[in-house]
Amino acid sequence: MDPRITVVTLGVSDLDESIRFYRDGLGLPLRDRDPDSDIAFFTLEGTWLALYPRESLAEDATVPADGSGFAGVTIAHNVAEQSEVDAVLDAVHAAGGEIVKPTQDAFWGGYSGYFSDPDGHLWEVAYPPLTE
Template sequence: MDPRITVVTLGVSDLDASIQFYRDGLGLPLRDREPDSDIAFFTLEGTWLALYPRDLLAEDATVPDEGSGGFSGVTIAHNVSTKAGVDEVLEEAKAAGGSVVKPAQEVFWGGYSGYFSDPDGHLWEVAYPQLTDD
């Protein structure tokens, strides 16, 4: 297997609202799509983020869509180059309709990070991985 991830697909409950959150709120670049398409792709550095209705994603994977709303055991991380950048992205996500789940703080591994959730509860860690002393 070639060790790379090319697409991360999030199962979402409201595709239009999720597109608005990621495109308009966080500024991710949406690829061209047909207006009635069931999927949206955002081109990121080295990978794509895809949004697809949760029930259809579960059906495609042939697993039940229990919709429990609990922690799925997956988070997505976004690294920034400064501590202030962590705070800025968390505020950007909040202003876009997300929720700050864990405010930014010094963390056990030596960096600075916090978490937000998108409108469907997908968790994103925003981190400044301090590699040298500031």
Template sequence: MDPEITLVTLGVDDLDESIRFYRDGLGFPMRDREDDSDVAFFTLDGTWLSLYPRNLLAEDAKVPDEETGFSGITLAHNVSERDEVNAVLEEAEAAGGRIVKPAQDVFWGGYSGYFADPDGHLWEVAYPDLTDE
């Protein structure tokens, strides 16, 4: 297997709301789709993001659709400047996301914060201060 992630699919409760959040709020480029389609694809640098109804994704994977709190997965977006962390968090909040952890200096030497999308998927926005390397 090649060490590459080509697609990340998020199970969502309200596809239209999630499309608005990612496409309209965060400006992710969405691929064309039929109005009645159950899936939305976004072309990102190096990978794709898809949104699919949570219950249908669970059914497809043959697992129960039960929310149990933290899923054990976060997505990350690294930025090249410290101030960009705050700007991206503000953008996510303005788009309807919820700030989970305000930006702050972190134990690994960088600066980061977390937001949750409308379905609670966690995104870390980080500036990895690499000046010492």
């Protein structure tokens, strides 16, 4: 298997609300789409982020859609400078995202914080000094 992830698909409860959060609130570039489409794609560096109704995504994977609590997955967004972590989380808060863990020095030597999107998907925003 080639070591790459091409698409991360998030199951969402309200597609329009999630599009607004990611496009308008966080500024992710939404690919052109038919307004009646039940999926949205955002083009990112090296991958795509897809939003798809949670029920439909669970049906496609043949699993129950009623999962709750921590799913054991987070998505990480690394930035080039420590101050960018705070700036991104400020933008997330302004867009209506919930700050789950405020920014702080991390045990692994970097600086990070966590937020959740309207459906509770966890994102870590981090400055990892090891990428310098």
